[in-house]
Amino acid sequence: xxxxxxxxxxxxxxxxxxxPSFQARLAPxxxxxxxxxxVFRITNIRVASxxxxxxxxxxxxxxxxxxxxxxxxxxxxxxxDPLVGFATALSTHTVYRHLWWGLFLLVPTLLxxxxxxxxxxxxxxxxxxxGWLFNIRNNKNRxxxxxxxxxxxxxxxxxxxxxxxxxxxxxxxxxxDPICLLVRTFTVxxxxxxxxxxxxxxxxxxxxxxxxxxxxxTPEPRVFAGAxxxxxxxxxxxxxxxxxxxxxxxxxCPLGAFLGVLSRWALFRIDRDVTKxxxxxxxxxxxxxxxxxxxxxxxxxxxxxxxxxxxxxxxALSFRFNPLPSISQLVKGxxxxxxxxxxxxxxxxxxxxxxxxxxxxxxRRWLFTAVAGVVAFPxxxxxxxxxxxxxxxxxxxxxxxxxxxxxxxxxxxxxQCINVCPTNVLQPAKxxxxxxxxxxxxxxxxxxxxxxxxxxxxxxxxxxxxxxxxSVEKKLGLGSYAAKGPVRLxxxxxxxxxxxxxxxxxxxxxxxxxxxxxxxxxxxxxxxFTRWDGKTVTLNKPYMRPELCIGCGICQKECPVVDDxxxxxxxxxxxxxxxxxxxxxxxxxx
Amino acid sequence: xxxDRRRFLKQLGAVAGISLGAGYVSLxxxxxxxxxxxxxxxxxxxxxxxxxxxxKGFAVDPSNVLxxxxxxxxxxxxxxxxxxxxxxxxxxxxxxxxxxxxxxxNVAFERSAPLGATSNPDVVAALVRLCREAGAAEVxxxxxxxxxxxxxxxxxxxxxxxxxxxxEVYLPTPSDFRLLETPGATHIARWPFFWRPFAxxxxxxxxxxxKDHNLCRASMTTKNWYGLLGGRRNQFHQDIHGIIxxxxxxxxxxxxxxxxxxxxxxxxxxxxSLADVREGRTIVASTDSLAADAFGWDELLERKGEPLPAYFxxxxxxxxxxxxxxxxxxxxxxxG
Numbered sequence: 059x060x061x062x063x064x065x066x067x068x069x070x071x072x073x074x075x076x077x078p079s080f081q082a083r084l085a086p087x088x089x090x091x092x093x094x095x096x097v098f099r100i101t102n103i104r105v106a107s108x109x110x111x112x113x114x115x116x117x118x119x120x121x122x123x124x125x126x127x128x129x130x131x132x133x134x135x136x137x138x139d140p141l142v143g144f145a146t147a148l149s150t151h152t153v154y155r156h157l158w159w160g161l162f163l164l165v166p167t168l169l170x171x172x173x174x175x176x177x178x179x180x181x182x183x184x185x186x187x188x189g190w191l192f193n194i195r196n197n198k199n200r201x202x203x204x205x206x207x208x209x210x211x212x213x214x215x216x217x218x219x220x221x222x223x224x225x226x227x228x229x230x231x232x233x234x235d236p237i238c239l240l241v242r243t244f245t246v247x248x249x250x251x252x253x254x255x256x257x258x259x260x261x262x263x264x265x266x267x268x269x270x271x272x273x274x275x276t277p278e279p280r281v282f283a284g285a286x287x288x289x290x291x292x293x294x295x296x297x298x299x300x301x302x303x304x305x306x307x308x309x310x311c312p313l314g315a316f317l318g319v320l321s322r323w324a325l326f327r328i329d330r331d332v333t334k335x336x337x338x339x340x341x342x343x344x345x346x347x348x349x350x351x352x353x354x355x356x357x358x359x360x361x362x363x364x365x366x367x368x369x370x371x372x373x374a375l376s377f378r379f380n381p382l383p384s385i386s387q388l389v390k391g392x393x394x395x396x397x398x399x400x401x402x403x404x405x406x407x408x409x410x411x412x413x414x415x416x417x418x419x420x421x422r423r424w425l426f427t428a429v430a431g432v433v434a435f436p437x438x439x440x441x442x443x444x445x446x447x448x449x450x451x452x453x454x455x456x457x458x459x460x461x462x463x464x465x466x467x468x469x470x471x472x473x474q475c476i477n478v479c480p481t482n483v484l485q486p487a488k489x490x491x492x493x494x495x496x497x498x499x500x501x502x503x504x505x506x507x508x509x510x511x512x513x514x515x516x517x518x519x520x521x522x523x524x525x526x527x528x529s530v531e532k533k534l535g536l537g538s539y540a541a542k543g544p545v546r547l548x549x550x551x552x553x554x555x556x557x558x559x560x561x562x563x564x565x566x567x568x569x570x571x572x573x574x575x576x577x578x579x580x581x582x583x584x585x586x587f588t589r590w591d592g593k594t595v596t597l598n599k600p601y602m603r604p605e606l607c608i609g610c611g612i613c614q615k616e617c618p619v620v621d622d623x624x625x626x627x628x629x630x631x632x633x634x635x636x637x638x639x640x641x642x643x644x645x646x647x648x
Numbered sequence: 649x650x651x652d653r654r655r656f657l658k659q660l661g662a663v664a665g666i667s668l669g670a671g672y673v674s675l676x677x678x679x680x681x682x683x684x685x686x687x688x689x690x691x692x693x694x695x696x697x698x699x700x701x702x703x704k705g706f707a708v709d710p711s712n713v714l715x716x717x718x719x720x721x722x723x724x725x726x727x728x729x730x731x732x733x734x735x736x737x738x739x740x741x742x743x744x745x746x747x748x749x750x751x752x753x754n755v756a757f758e759r760s761a762p763l764g765a766t767s768n769p770d771v772v773a774a775l776v777r778l779c780r781e782a783g784a785a786e787v788x789x790x791x792x793x794x795x796x797x798x799x800x801x802x803x804x805x806x807x808x809x810x811x812x813x814x815x816e817v818y819l820p821t822p823s824d825f826r827l828l829e830t831p832g833a834t835h836i837a838r839w840p841f842f843w844r845p846f847a848x849x850x851x852x853x854x855x856x857x858x859k860d861h862n863l864c865r866a867s868m869t870t871k872n873w874y875g876l877l878g879g880r881r882n883q884f885h886q887d888i889h890g891i892i893x894x895x896x897x898x899x900x901x902x903x904x905x906x907x908x909x910x911x912x913x914x915x916x917x918x919x920x921s922l923a924d925v926r927e928g929r930t931i932v933a934s935t936d937s938l939a940a941d942a943f944g945w946d947e948l949l950e951r952k953g954e955p956l957p958a959y960f961x962x963x964x965x966x967x968x969x970x971x972x973x974x975x976x977x978x979x980x981x982x983x984g
Contacts, residue, residue, distance in 0.1 A: 125798050568882045578918075
């Protein structure tokens with residue numbers, strides 16, 4: 059982004075804009091184009107586009123809340139992510155609900171290349187802004203940092219392993235897909251942090267701050283399991299820009315790799331005119347993708363940011379429709395001794411290669427990637443935590459979730475469900491609960507919240523159908539779902555050794571009061587009792603009626619034995635699978 | 649040479665300044681300016697000063713002539729509410745031009761209005777309008793539910809009704825709670841209180857449904873103040889009657905409305921089935937919440953003859969009302 063030339067005399071001393079300098083600002087460019095061409099240049103329009111999409115991304119996360127959701131497509135970015143659509147199609151052989159929206163991104167990529175990466179991707183924008191804001195390099199240094207390196211192949215290996223695993227039924231793209239990663243990071247770390255800051259401002263008297271918080275009307279700050287790790291990861295990945303510009307985008311991004319593979323067919327690309335190019339390398343100064351515009355353009359790496367066109371002092375670069383992949387046959391004479399000509403014009407550049415179509419990954423390395431994906435699948439799936447022979451009793455999935463093996467085919471760990479959950483009960487699973495395969499997938503932690511009876515928001519925002527869109531009737535087993543019964547998340551159990559009426563001669567039964575089923579799933583044995591100190595108390599000793607319990611966990615959440623509740627839910631009895639039914643009468647009707 | 653001496657003196661000054669400064673702030677007695685000294689570790693603990701509600705609560709001057717209990721029966725909720733309030737002196741006895749009024753409904757659970765677990769939104773709206781017509785400058789509606797606040801207010805219909813009627817709805821956020829001191833209270837002498845909607849309030853009106861309650865037997869206008877507290881409310885069940893008597897002491901309202909349009913007569917306080925609800929066709933207004941609740945126990949829950957729950961006697965001992973409602977001045981009106 060070179061500065062616009064500012065001809066004319068320096069502004070006159072004194073306040074205000076002097077007339078001559080104003081006229082200079084409106085003067086036409088040296089090439090005769092009008093002054094506004096300096097403002098409406100393509101790189102400025104690109105910046106506006108990035109700002110728009112970043113704003114849209116944050117706005118959609120902001121409306122991902124009961125009181126704001128209305129009809130907004132809250133998961134738009136996730137649903138437009140073609141890697142999400144493609145990988146879930148591999149793992150499930152279906153395209154769920156809105157995932158066809160990936161075409162909105164697929165088609166532009168096939169026409170223009172990886173425009174998404176530098177025009178729309180909010181994570182890319184975050185990296186670019188960070189690199190720009192904290193840049194300490196001089197131009198020479200920047201040029202060196204923007205050269206292509208073999209390290210940048212890594213993202214294709216990441217993509218390959220993830221896609222092979224997806225074909226086996228383990229969907230791991232969400233670990234690094236930039237949209238999933240950024241939604242998760244906002245949900246788990248940035249949103250709580252921003253709300254904390256805004257609440258402090260509101261407490262200082264700036265009441266307007268409380269109306270723009272992401273999560274209004276939450277009596278307590280939201281907390282998330284392992285938030286520190288998600289936070290450390292974003293700091294690390296964003297910080298990596300200081301060492302390698304666009305580190306994540308160039309090295310790790312599986313979506314970028316996916317679009318990179320697709321962009322070999324792109325009809326447009328940056329084209330270098332060898333009769334103008336002086337091999338000065340200035341085009342590398344602002345090259346975001348490290349795509350070698352100074353030589354043979356790597357189509358798979360180019361983010362179409364247009365900085366190279368802006369920076370080229372010779373006007374040798376242009377974004378062209380269907381340019382020739384090779385020009386060496388058309389050049390007459392030898393470029394070495396300076397006699398070469400192209401179309402009658404002398405060739406100035408010493409480098410006649412103009413295009414590298416496909417990603418720089420040798421075939422044998424693709425093969426290794428495939429093998430790695432094949433063996434990684436059993437490595438992960440035969441971890442006890444996610445295997446159906448041993449999956450964790452605390453892996454309690456949100457209402458509407460499909461059975462665990464299908465869940466792992468679909469969940470992209472984007473954590474939108476966790477973002478929309480009004481009670482904070484949905485938490486990103488830790489390694490100990492769900493293994494690496496289920497890391498950051500949603501599980502319910504009833505020490506934090508409970509599943510709100512009439513709420514199905516998580517199923518509403520889930521982009522991939524890991525949580526199937528579920529109506530309240532279906533969740534509660536009403537109307538036409540009466541025969542099937544309600545969705546059961548698990549079953550509650552009493553720990554009589556910790557229960558106040560059972561073990562401590564003290565009245566309580568908060569659990570029974572808050573139990574939302576009718577009739578209540580918690581009953582009491584009522585007993586008039588003479589305590590150790592001679593006082594007479596009525597103890598209502600609670601017990602479970604397992605046929606009625608839906609596993610919503612409000613009993614656990616409200617139990618006064620808060621550190622390790624005397625009533626607690628585990629996944630047994632969940633209605634989504636036949637593997638973890640409890641009662642003989644409670645079998646799933648499949 | 650001169651340069652060297654200057655540099656040395658500067659450095660010496662820095663060494664002395666930093667050492668002396670650090671020595672002062674850490675060693676100076678704690679009363680001294682800028683002192684951070686804390687030899688016993690007490691100084692670093694948070695000290696929150698408790699707030700207090702007005703000495704006499706939000707009540708207006710008592711009257712020896714007017715009834716304490718206005719009971720309106722019928723079907724037109726607006727007219728019933730007005731008739732009940734008129735019976736105890738009319739809204740202008742309680743609300744003056746410029747008052748800032750807090751209306752406290754019970755929106756504890758995420759239940760639609762017909763299930764009877766929350767205050768009837770139509771009654772809340774009628775009450776808001778009544779205050780507005782009496783000249784209230786501002787009417788606020790606030791509660792701290794058990795379940796997710798936004799969901800409770802939306803599902804119950806109270807949010808929509810309250811806003812449409814011209815009030816502002818306050819849902820709790822983490823910074824809204826302050827420590828409230830209630831001298832004389834057994835359990836909640838210092839307890840986190842939903843303070844934000846109370847800033848600048850001059851009148852407080854409770855509007856509570858009539859509900860069965862497993863532990864305290866009946867949840868009506870007195871227990872309704874539970875929703876103004878935060879903190880570890882789940883300990884309250886260990887002495888629920890003592891807590892309700894404390895709530896009566898903590899908040900002395902301008903008047904209360906017992907919303908008997910529906911009665912959740914079993915499976916309380918959550919309900920969830922229309923079979924648990926029956927039509928009550930009654931609205932009670934009272935300056936004495938114990939009398940109103942006792943009326944509800946006898947006439948709406950239809951438990952006349954059963955002994956009143958223990959909290960009535962506990963609160964009455966403190967002089968906070970008269971559960972013997974038949975001996976108070978009652979006016980009953982049939983509307984329509």
